[in-house]
Amino acid sequence: MTEDSSAEAPRTARPRIVVTRNGPYQPDPSIAIVDHLGVPIAAETPVRLCRCGQSQTKPYCDDSHIRRGFTDAKDPRRVPDKLNVYAGQQAFVSDNRGTCAHSGFCTDRLRSVFHLGEEPFIAPSGARLDDLINAVRKCPSGALGIGIGPARDAALSDINRPPQIEVSKDGPYRVTGHVELVDEDGVAIAQNAGASQEHVSLCRCGASLNKPFCSGMHWNVEFHDPVPDPLREPTLFEWAGGYPALLDMTRIFYSRYVPEDPLLGPLFAGMSSDHPERVAAWLSEVFGGPRLYTERYGGYQRMVSQHIGKEIQPVQRALWATYMVQSADDAGLPSDPEFRAAFVAYIEWGSRIAMENSGAGAKPPPNMPVPRWWWVCNATPGTRPSALADNAQTTNDAGPALPGSDEAVLFEQHIRPLFRPMDRNSMLFAFDLWKEEDVTKHRQAILTRLQAGTMPCDGAWPAERVALFARWASAPRPQA
Ligand code: SF4
Ligand code: FES
Incomplete structure (x- = not known):
């Protein structure tokens, strides 16, 4: 496992981020910029994204880097560039500690495989193959790879996503979608061995030891974005973790539970390849987030049209609801009683309306708005003393x-x-x-x-x- 197989299939006209010398990132305007909830952030062109951590207009550059004398030199104390390959019964997993951004996604989500502070760090036989693949794909730095043989297989290790920069909360820029990193002269920025070509984490705090890549130093320097009003009641969308968290959930639902189920599998056999994105956009909008479904896919009428004539049976609806809740657990959505009460209430309500609309001869009312769901009664975050809190x-x-x-x-x-x-x-x-x-x-x-x-x-x-x-x-x- 010495090479990413995606390197063998160079893409034409990959969008670029120019990493300016001792200055900001300048992404192509075609690259979407979103916040940690997946909500698009408006930007004037040319876009200049702060990477010194000092701007007063984050994520945009305000030229503080000049006043502060920011330099982008790599630190000799950084973790060495060394690719390790771990053999398992079903697959090989590769890891480069020199690329890791210490987000903890792997060690938090799949502890049976990724062992924090222990050797070996990775035990690839400790989980199902699909869980292993999901964990590798979730690694935001691109340090992890997976292959059936020792070589990193990009088709297994990466998801093909549109070009995007996520401004993560208190952390790095998470870049996805095969974006090319170049210097001011157009020369490709060298990456560590085995690094993903599809996704990468870029330093935003100015303190990385491995600039321009994130090395996890934002934790050490306590880099924080401004805190929104703590007294404002969050939406369910915000509480859930936004579009990325909901998309995690729907991807798990449609890849892990639906295909294997003899009753649900046939119902979704003809779904489009972006069906998980569509359902995540719907849930984002219903849970008080931006109008992603309406703007991208066509609103309530479009959703209703997907159910008409399907004649969904009660047992299929019940399975859909059960697996959705299970997928929420698998994706690590908040498990507090308040969120789950609201979440399950919507899953029940929404799936029963879908079943009603799908019946023979059903005439769903036209021109209805997309529902907006809220916390159940007064069960909102912080409204009761928790038995688990101090x-x-x-x-x-x-x-x-x-x-x-x-x-x-x-x-x-x-x-x-x-x-x-x-x-x-x-x-x-x-x-x-x-x-x-x-x-x-x-x-x-x-x-x-x-x-x-x-x-x-x-x-x-x-x-x-x-x-x-x-x-x-x-x-x-x-x-x-
Ligand atoms: S960056 Fe990747 S390898 Fe490093 S802790 Fe996060 S998920 Fe694990
Ligand atoms: S890079 Fe210009 S203000 Fe941070």
């Missing part, structure tokens, strides 16, 4: 900085952050604890309960928080 911390966390005795107490800055999502949800039937107008109106009643220790219901506030609220409540305010 409850002392949950109820007594540090909270916002207290204002000095001569400073004004401000609702947005000091009072609103005192109320957790679970506090807000438990009072929403009456008023909104995150709205100044509502809290002002009910401040005396709230203060009485805070002082009595009966609010919040899972534990009284510390005295200094109650005093802070009392200060805010008694401050003079204009008459309504």
Whole structure:
């Protein structure tokens, strides 16, 4: 296993990323740029993507690299370029530690094969062949390969994806789709032995030891993107991990469960090769994400047209729902009770409507909107103390900085952050604890309960928080 077989079949007109000297990446405009949820990011051309980690307009370059004196030299302390090949009963797996970006996808997902901190690192006979192939394909750095013989087989190791740059959360650019990396003179950037030609991780924090490739240093330097409003309720789409996570799930569903099932297999025998992408786009839109299905495939009418006349049987629907939930587990979608309650509710609701629409003589109503699903009732993230959390911390966390005795107490800055999502949800039937107008109106009643220790219901506030609220409540305010 010394060579990637994809190198033997060079592609014509591969899109390119120019890795400028000591400066940003300049991708061809044809390469899509998406965030970690798979949502397209608008970019003006020419696109210049920061790779020094210092830009104030991430992911775009603002020329901070010039002021900071960024250099793109490789570090002599980097892990050596060395390809290791591990023989198994069904396949050979190759790995180059010098390419690994330490994302942990392999060791987290397939522990029976990938052994963190142990030798041998890889035991290829420890899992089913399809699980092994999936793990190799998920490796974002391209360090891993698989072949039936010792040579890396690109057809098994890589998925053919459209050219794309994913700006991963707090991490590297994940490039997919056979994008070519060249320097300013158009010369191909050398890659380590056995590296994938289809996907690669590029440094975004500026600290990699193996620039321009990611070496996992973003962990060490604690590289972080700006944190969105922590008090905003996430969508199911965001909570699930976005389009990439949902696509992982649908790919598993249609490759692992459907073909082997004698009842479901025939139902999907004629599906298009991008069927997993279509279903992931539908679920993304339903779960509150961007309108991917409507824009790419045609909205509700298109989905309904796929079911008409299929005469889906109850046992087929039940199997579809069961395997979808199993695939969610396999793909590592969140397993918290709140997410799964909403997820399973939609799978049941949606699959029963599909069955209804598929019946003989069914006349589905035309021009319906794509449904938008939400959390079930008030079961949203953070709305209850978890038995698995450190409850002392949950109820007594540090909270916002207290204002000095001569400073004004401000609702947005000091009072609103005192109320957790679970506090807000438990009072929403009456008023909104995150709205100044509502809290002002009910401040005396709230203060009485805070002082009595009966609010919040899972534990009284510390005295200094109650005093802070009392200060805010008694401050003079204009008459309504
Ligand atoms: S980059 Fe690949 S080999 Fe390295 S930890 Fe991640 S999945 Fe494993
Ligand atoms: S590479 Fe230009 S600001 Fe980071």
